[in-house]
Amino acid sequence: MKKIFIIILLLNINYIYAYSIEPNVFIQSTVNRASDILSKNISKEEKIEELKSIAKETVDIRGVGFYSLGSAKKNLDENQKKKYFDLFENYFLKSFSSRLSEYTNPKIEVQGKKILNKNYTIVNSLLISTSERPEVKIDWRVYTKNPDNPLIRDLIIEGLSLAVAQRAEFTSILNSNDGDINALFKTLESFTKK
Amino acid sequence: MLFYKHKLYNINSIMLRKLIITIFSIFLFAINANAGSDGELTLKKNKPAEIKDCFEKLNRATFKLNQGLDKVIIKPIAKGYKNLPNGIQKGTKNAVTNLSNLVTIPNNVLQGDLKSAIINTARLAVNTTVGLLGTIDVANKMGFPKYVKEDYGQTLGAWGIGPGCYLVLPVLGPSTIRDTAGSFTNVLGGDPWYNASIHGNNQFLSEGLYIGSKALSGIDFRANNIDSLDNIEKNSLDFYASLKSLYLQDRENKIKNNQRGSIEVLYKDEEDWEEIDNN
Numbered sequence: 001m002k003k004i005f006i007i008i009l010l011l012n013i014n015y016i017y018a019y020s021i022e023p024n025v026f027i028q029s030t031v032n033r034a035s036d037i038l039s040k041n042i043s044k045e046e047k048i049e050e051l052k053s054i055a056k057e058t059v060d061i062r063g064v065g066f067y068s069l070g071s072a073k074k075n076l077d078e079n080q081k082k083k084y085f086d087l088f089e090n091y092f093l094k095s096f097s098s099r100l101s102e103y104t105n106p107k108i109e110v111q112g113k114k115i116l117n118k119n120y121t122i123v124n125s126l127l128i129s130t131s132e133r134p135e136v137k138i139d140w141r142v143y144t145k146n147p148d149n150p151l152i153r154d155l156i157i158e159g160l161s162l163a164v165a166q167r168a169e170f171t172s173i174l175n176s177n178d179g180d181i182n183a184l185f186k187t188l189e190s191f192t193k194k
Numbered sequence: 195m196l197f198y199k200h201k202l203y204n205i206n207s208i209m210l211r212k213l214i215i216t217i218f219s220i221f222l223f224a225i226n227a228n229a230g231s232d233g234e235l236t237l238k239k240n241k242p243a244e245i246k247d248c249f250e251k252l253n254r255a256t257f258k259l260n261q262g263l264d265k266v267i268i269k270p271i272a273k274g275y276k277n278l279p280n281g282i283q284k285g286t287k288n289a290v291t292n293l294s295n296l297v298t299i300p301n302n303v304l305q306g307d308l309k310s311a312i313i314n315t316a317r318l319a320v321n322t323t324v325g326l327l328g329t330i331d332v333a334n335k336m337g338f339p340k341y342v343k344e345d346y347g348q349t350l351g352a353w354g355i356g357p358g359c360y361l362v363l364p365v366l367g368p369s370t371i372r373d374t375a376g377s378f379t380n381v382l383g384g385d386p387w388y389n390a391s392i393h394g395n396n397q398f399l400s401e402g403l404y405i406g407s408k409a410l411s412g413i414d415f416r417a418n419n420i421d422s423l424d425n426i427e428k429n430s431l432d433f434y435a436s437l438k439s440l441y442l443q444d445r446e447n448k449i450k451n452n453q454r455g456s457i458e459v460l461y462k463d464e465e466d467w468e469e470i471d472n473n
Binding site for chain 2: 063066067091095098099102119120131133134141145153154159160161164165166167168169170171172173187188191
């Protein structure tokens with residue numbers, strides 16, 4: 001009986017390992033895909049569209065959206081949440097792809113990883129220097145709750161978290177408008193349209 | 195007689211300037227002490243997002259003024275600087291970094307880091323002599339550990355003094371009450387380069403040289419961040435809030451000497467991240 005139990009346990013462990021994706025492998029493959037797009041001889045608009053589709057697959061946009069809202073998320077009703085996530089997704093994809101599209105042929109090397117807990121692993125990487133820019137350390141916060149489908153939740157560039165900075169912006173907009181979520185909706189809409 | 199009168203006038207003027215700076219610094223510390231005592235701004239809790247923006251209206255106005263100055267003066271100069279030959283840019287960067295050792299070393303000592311103080315003193319000696327006034331980073335080629343700048347604001351932070359309110363200074367940009375008070379220490383005798391340039395009483399150094407070296411340091415920083423700042427501005431919903439957050443995160447890392455990948459950096463926002471999974 002004990003043997004059978006151990007065999008079942010081992011089979012389960014093997015099953016888990018057979019299908020889970022290592023966060024560092026996931027990041028390296030994601031940056032390679034993005035790098036391929038950025039090196040392609042296509043228009044900037046086409047690059048942006050392709051980068052958006054990678055972001056949709058690899059970033060936990062909903063999670064980042066929740067984080068960016070900070071404590072304001074507790075005050076939203078279901079309709080407002082739905083509206084927020086629609087607007088946030090459009091904003092995020094535009095901002096994310098626009099930031100990346102400025103780079104041409106970036107070379108990022110994954111160097112290691114640090115498991116924080118069962119939900120998060122930090123993957124360390126280095127954007128290799130060129131004659132135009134120095135090397136940049138980039139850490140990726142990977143959400144690993146579902147090991148089969150790891151997702152990016154934050155980029156920490158030289159120790160500075162982009163998610164924290166984004167949350168500060170959202171909080172600032174809400175604070176300057178007495179916490180009115182519609183002001184944030186309006187700002188997100190106008191960013192997407194510009 | 196006239197010479198002595200002139201000298202006396204100079205001494206009085208210097209003393210008056212120092213007195214004003216001292217009073218202003220004490221005033222800043224007093225505000226900081228009050229701000230730090232409200233229970234939210236202690237070092238333990240001083241997450242960048244929680245540092246109060248007590249003078250937000252004034253800060254935003256100064257930020258706008260700085261953006262205007264940047265657009266008209268600083269950025270064009272930085273762009274011109276970026277077009278200079280790489281050797282000149284590197285030499286300039288090395289020289290201003292070498293001078294910053296003069297502030298880093300006393301701060302290493304004040305923070306109890308004697309090992310770094312000794313290494314940085316040796317670095318300064320080697321680079322100033324063999325490295326031709328710091329234009330060549332010989333120490334780096336000799337395998338010295340990576341240079342980490344320290345300042346009086348960081349030392350005050352390391353001693354447990356909270357940041358106080360966020361400030362935007364004209365021309366100089368983002369700061370906090372603590373960091374501004376720390377900067378005043380430089381002109382109160384804490385920066386040997388300032389002392390030698392302003393009060394050195396020799397024909398080689400002057401106030402202009404000191405101001406010039408600080409301006410070069412600022413231009414070098416701006417030139418190295420043209421693309422990244424443009425990128426942040428273009429993709430920000432609130433550029434002011436974005437820069438404020440990045441500045442405060444950076445200062446927190448520097449004060450705690452957080453190295454990339456250290457557990458303090460990785461865990462600092464852990465509660466907030468865990469919280470979103472409960473929604």
